[in-house]
Every structure is written in structure tokens, then in C-alpha cells.
Amino acid sequence: MSSEHHKPPRQIGGELVIPILSVGFTIYFFMTIWNSPWTAQVSTFMIGGILLLVCAIFFIRCAIWLSRGEGTLGFGNLFTMDDFRTGRIGLLLTTVGYVALIDTLGFTLTTFLFLAVSMLILARGKNAVFITMISAAMALTGWAVFIWAFDARFPRGWFETTMKAVLANG
Amino acid sequence: MDSSTASILTEVFFETLGYWYIIIPTIFLGLIVGGIPGFSAANTIIILMPLTLALDLQSGLVFMISLYCAARMGAGIPAILVNIPGTAGAAATPLDGYPMAKQGKGQQALAISFVASCIGGLLTTIIALAAMPILARVGFYMHSVEMIVVMLFGISLIASIAAQDMVKGLIAGFLGLMIGSIGTDVVYATPRGTFGFLELYDGVPLIPALVGLFAVSEAFVIIEKRVIVNHDGEPKAPNWGDTFEGVKIALSRWVHIVWTSIIGLVIGVIPGAGASIASFVAYQQSRSFSKTPEKYGTGHPEGLIAPESANNGVTSGTLVPLLVLGIPGGATAAIMLVVMQFHGVSFGPSLFENQPTVGYGMFMAMAVSYVFMFLTILPLSRYMSHVTTIPTIYLAPMIISFTLVGGFVPREYMFDMYLALAFGVLGYIARRTGYHVAAILIGVILGPLLEKYFLWSLKKSDGDIMVLFSSTLGNILWVAFALSIILPMVFSMRRKRKLEVPAE
Numbered sequence A: 001m002s003s004e005h006h007k008p009p010r011q012i013g014g015e016l017v018i019p020i021l022s023v024g025f026t027i028y029f030f031m032t033i034w035n036s037p038w039t040a041q042v043s044t045f046m047i048g049g050i051l052l053l054v055c056a057i058f059f060i061r062c063a064i065w066l067s068r069g070e071g072t073l074g075f076g077n078l079f080t081m082d083d084f085r086t087g088r089i090g091l092l093l094t095t096v097g098y099v100a101l102i103d104t105l106g107f108t109l110t111t112f113l114f115l116a117v118s119m120l121i122l123a124r125g126k127n128a129v130f131i132t133m134i135s136a137a138m139a140l141t142g143w144a145v146f147i148w149a150f151d152a153r154f155p156r157g158w159f160e161t162t163m164k165a166v167l168a169n170g
Numbered sequence B: 001m002d003s004s005t006a007s008i009l010t011e012v013f014f015e016t017l018g019y020w021y022i023i024i025p026t027i028f029l030g031l032i033v034g035g036i037p038g039f040s041a042a043n044t045i046i047i048l049m050p051l052t053l054a055l056d057l058q059s060g061l062v063f064m065i066s067l068y069c070a071a072r073m074g075a076g077i078p079a080i081l082v083n084i085p086g087t088a089g090a091a092a093t094p095l096d097g098y099p100m101a102k103q104g105k106g107q108q109a110l111a112i113s114f115v116a117s118c119i120g121g122l123l124t125t126i127i128a129l130a131a132m133p134i135l136a137r138v139g140f141y142m143h144s145v146e147m148i149v150v151m152l153f154g155i156s157l158i159a160s161i162a163a164q165d166m167v168k169g170l171i172a173g174f175l176g177l178m179i180g181s182i183g184t185d186v187v188y189a190t191p192r193g194t195f196g197f198l199e200l201y202d203g204v205p206l207i208p209a210l211v212g213l214f215a216v217s218e219a220f221v222i223i224e225k226r227v228i229v230n231h232d233g234e235p236k237a238p239n240w241g242d243t244f245e246g247v248k249i250a251l252s253r254w255v256h257i258v259w260t261s262i263i264g265l266v267i268g269v270i271p272g273a274g275a276s277i278a279s280f281v282a283y284q285q286s287r288s289f290s291k292t293p294e295k296y297g298t299g300h301p302e303g304l305i306a307p308e309s310a311n312n313g314v315t316s317g318t319l320v321p322l323l324v325l326g327i328p329g330g331a332t333a334a335i336m337l338v339v340m341q342f343h344g345v346s347f348g349p350s351l352f353e354n355q356p357t358v359g360y361g362m363f364m365a366m367a368v369s370y371v372f373m374f375l376t377i378l379p380l381s382r383y384m385s386h387v388t389t390i391p392t393i394y395l396a397p398m399i400i401s402f403t404l405v406g407g408f409v410p411r412e413y414m415f416d417m418y419l420a421l422a423f424g425v426l427g428y429i430a431r432r433t434g435y436h437v438a439a440i441l442i443g444v445i446l447g448p449l450l451e452k453y454f455l456w457s458l459k460k461s462d463g464d465i466m467v468l469f470s471s472t473l474g475n476i477l478w479v480a481f482a483l484s485i486i487l488p489m490v491f492s493m494r495r496k497r498k499l500e501v502p503a504e
Helices: A002-006 A012-033 A038-068 A088-105 A107-122 A128-149 A158-168 B003-017 B020-035 B041-047 B049-054 B057-074 B076-082 B094-102 B106-130 B132-141 B144-155 B157-161 B166-180 B206-222 B240-252 B254-269 B275-288 B301-325 B331-342 B356-389 B392-408 B414-432 B437-460 B465-469 B472-503
Strands: none
Touching: A012 A038, A012 B166, A012 B414, A038 B166, A038 B437, A088 A107, A088 B206, A088 B392, A088 B414, A107 A128, A107 A158, A107 B392, A128 A158, A128 B392, B003 B356, B020 B041, B020 B057, B020 B076, B020 B356, B041 B049, B041 B057, B041 B331, B049 B057, B049 B331, B057 B076, B057 B106, B057 B301, B057 B331, B057 B356, B076 B094, B076 B106, B076 B206, B076 B301, B076 B356, B094 B106, B094 B301, B094 B356, B106 B132, B106 B240, B106 B254, B106 B301, B106 B356, B132 B254, B132 B301, B144 B157, B144 B275, B144 B437, B144 B465, B144 B472, B157 B166, B157 B275, B157 B437, B166 B437, B206 B392, B206 B414, B206 B437, B240 B254, B240 B301, B240 B356, B254 B275, B254 B301, B275 B301, B275 B437, B275 B472, B301 B331, B301 B356, B392 B414, B414 B437, B437 B465, B465 B472
16 A cells, blocks of 8 residues: 555656647547548548547546646656657657758668668767677668669669669679 | 369379479569558559569469468458558557567567468368358348348447547547548448548548558657567567477367368358458457457467467458359459450359369369478578567668558658648647557448448338348348347356456
8 A cells, every 4th residue: 555655656647648739630620521421521530530539538638647646747758858868869869860861862872861860860879880890780781682673663773773783884 | 082083183282383483482572562551462463563564374363362362361461560560461460579579579470470371371272172052052142131240240349449548449440430431421421531632532541541540650660669570579689499380379269260261251151241350350350259358459479379360260261252152352353354355265163063173273283382482481580580680770761661652652642641641740640649440440441331232221112111121041140249248248248257256
């Protein structure tokens, strides 16, 4: 029983993110089908209705926890300063950069840059030579297997175009 | 089976064995393409179409079938080791496979998965061969009403997953179903919930959803640990003991393999149904009738066997309508149809009279592939399992880069990579705050199918909801569905009562 008293309060703020997103999305969804034929409405009104109901139950439950002091509106379970220390925020930013740049730079070059930068962030700058080598090896293997051998539909850029010309001319 | 059929089968079997030089390399190719989200047997056969068409008919068929089987099995490998299903058909595999890997039992889990896949695939191939005329009729009896119940069998898995926190589980499941409803409705093509993006008019593409919810979010979570294996999981040095232990565990549950693979076979026979439905239904049924349902989701071998044997059962099932009726049961079967038609093969019942070596040859190629897969892949489980001991600072970026680009491949829209990233953020929030990503994914995968069959039923009956109870087979399935929900509750109550008796 005593351990119950020492338990840190539940971080309800983080737990509320998905229900709030769900309610917002469901309301938006209903707005898009309000004047549509019944075929577009019937199942989504049913599913959305149940989703809103379940979310309402969750909100009531959260309100009870808050009123009893069993939880706070904190986001500690979702975001902490540890996310900077572990490199998670850095990894997120490099991932966004990867998606944004791959269309311009192509798969191979962007993958190399992404792997090298994100691994360096996660390793806090250690083993830079090894990381650079492994990133280059992975990116080149990806190019060789998927683009050169299988002609897969990966985003292509300067490196792929150059290599294609080089290989075509022997 | 008369003596002439038996002699044809024997002849074709030995002839197919002679194609080992095609089957073995194709198995390894299949494992790779099956393991990477975005790639699949279907698009690999399309990419290699010039090669397939250049080969003689028998070699081309052996190549396609081996690739199909191996890709199905390969999809389970990353699902077990890094919680990333290679295809939607393996989406139920990590529910118990990944917890095993985290406990340091990755090698054992792989062995269980390989044995379940090979036995399930081999057994259903034999059943399909023997019961082809009966199985071919299943597709005729399964209309939209019956399919609704089949979908509900799969969707009811949400409730099982939600068992720990019902409200949060249901929020995740119904959010998935709502996301699955994005796109145009199947009757009047009215766009719904698309945020104005034309790319969403066809609905939410599955691969970006799979990549984001499982791979990207997992990569952001695993960096908290040095390696995937838990501290108390003790990564072991490679040893044959774990592989043999896995084989033993799987073989001791042979009955389980048999009935879950038959679920896969029957669902595979239905055109339009697929491995994802089969694996969710098999997992749910396995859990419902288990004596230890509480162990599911914690690394229970039966929770791994069910989806793996079911999704391999689907492979032989999809061949039945293709060969007997000329109706492909799935995307890969449709591509096989194109290749076979190029070689002048005509489908239908006459196939087995005019070209029996082709008809039976496809099933034999499947059987031989599973035998070769068992012999070649099982020994590799001891090496594959070491993925779980790679430091996450290297593993996480590799997972993100190769799976995100896999999200791009099926439709070649940059939008799909952004979508995968958005699902990754959603998946990460869900994991950190106690919502089950598998429940969201079940909704995204099965939701649109359920809606499609529901609308077709209502449209055919002019909006009369009673159409859902209008067919005999449908009503039998409704009863079976109700029993599958009620009986486990009854069993559970009985077990609790039995446990309470000695305490008193």
C-alpha cells in the first residue's frame, strides 16, 4: 500500500494527445461527409460515433484522476529533456531532413548523409571514421542492390545519374 | 487420386527437384524482398518480368513460386527481430515474435517461425492439391455478407489487444478504422477526410502506414537502449541449442500449426482476401481458444505460430482460384497469370487435362520450395538473430532510411514518405503513452475492406440492414463469430473458478 503512495502521478497530458487528435480528426471527417450520399456516411458515422464515445469515456476518466490528484496534465511520458541527451530530437530532425532532401539529392547521397549525421548524433561524435565508412558502405550497397541490380524505383539524383552514365559508357 | 495422377505428381516432383539451382538463390532473394517494407514478391516479379518471360515456362513458374513463398516467410524475419513486418501479411507476427527477441530468444523465435511457415505452407499445398475442386467453390459461396463476418473475426483482435486497458485499446482500434476510411467511398467515389490531398483519394496506402507505425516509431524508441535485447535477456553466443529448442517447441504444437494454416488456406482461396486478414484471424482464433490467453502478447510461441502458419497457408490458397477458375486470389497470383498467359497457358479445369505438368507443377514447385527453405534457412536463424545485438545507434538510422524509402517504392509519391513520417510520429506517441500500434494498424488494414463489403451488401439490398443475416453460410459464420467471442469468456471464467477452489 505504501508503494502506491510513492507512485509518481500519472502523466495524463501525454495520454490525452491521441484522444484529442482522434476527436479533432473525427469532427473534420464528419464535416467532409456531411452533404455526401449515404454510402459515404453510414459506416464512418458508426465508427466515428463509437470513437467519440470512447474518447468521451476516457476524458471523464482523466477528469476523475485529476480531481483525485492521481494524475497531472504533464507530458513527461511523451517528452523529456532526456530526448535531447539520447539524440532523439536530433534523429527526428535528420529524419525530416532525409525526407525533404531525398527527392533532390537522390537515394544514395541522402542516405549516406542521413546515416552519417544521425549515427554521429546518437554516438555523440565518437567513432567518426567508422561511422563514415559504415554509412558509405550501406548507401553504396543500397544503390548496388536496389538501383543498379534491380532497377528499383528509388528517388534518383546526381550520384545515380552519374553512375548510370559511367556504367553505360563502360 | 488415380494412378495416372499419382505418376504425374511423382514425375513432376522429381522434375521440380532438378530446378534446385533456381529455387535456392530465389529463396534468398525472396527473403530479402519480403523483409523490406515496400518490396514484395509481386513487385519483384514485375521488376524481373523480362527475366521471367525469357525463361522457359517451367523455370519461370518455379522462380515465381519460390519467390512468392520465400517473400512470405521473409516478411516475418524483421517482424520478429526488430518489430518491423516486411508486409501487411506479417503484421500480427511481432505481437509475440518481438517480445521473444527482446527476451534474448530471437533465434528460438525465428526457428519457430520457420518451422510453422514451412509446415503450414507444405501441408496446405498438399491439402490444396487434394481438395482443389471443393476449395475452388469456396470463392463462389463467399459474398459480401460472408466477408463482413470474416473481417469481423480479424477486427475482434482489437478487443483482445485492448484487454489491458480496454478504453485506450478501443480508441487506438477505432482511430485506425477512421484512418482506414480516408479516401473515396466505394459506391459513389465521394472523397472523405482527405485533407485535400489527391494522393489520399485511393485511401491510405498500407506500406507507409506499416513503415511509420512499426519501423519509424520503433527506431525512435529503441535508441533508449544499447541493444534491442533487454538487459535481463542476456544475448547469447551463436548455438544450435536454441534453434533445436525452437524446432522442438514448434513441432510439439503441430496441431496448432495445422488448424491455423487451414484458416490461411481457406481465406487464401477467397479472391480479394489476403495474408493480412488470415494472420489476424488466425491470431485471434488461436488466442480465443488457448488455455493461456493471458500469455499472448508477451512472447508466447503459439502467438507466433498462428500468424506465420496462416500467412503461408494463404500462398497455396491463392493458387486454387487462379488455376481452377482463372481468377487470381491476390496481386502475385495476378502477375503469375500474366506470365503464364504469355507462355500460352489457358486456365480453368481444362488446365489439368491439357497441361497437367503445369497445373500440378505449380503446387509441386511450392512444396519443393518449402522443403528447400526449411533446409537452407533454418540453419541461418542462429546468425540472423544477431541483428538484436547490433548497437541501436547504428541500427535505428538504418531502419529509418531503408524503410522510409520502402514507403516510396509502391506508388513513387514523395507524399508517401511524408505520410510514413507522420505515421511514425503517431506511432511514437502511441507507444510512449500506452496505445497499441497494432490495434491502429488492424483498423487501417481491415477497416476499408469491412466498409467495402458492408456498402456492397447495403447497396444490393437497397439499404436493408437485415441483408447481413440473409444467407445460410453467413448465418453459420455469425454463429461461429459469436461463439468465438463468448466461448473464450466462458472458458476464462471456468479457469478462474478452478483456480479459486484450492484457495478456498
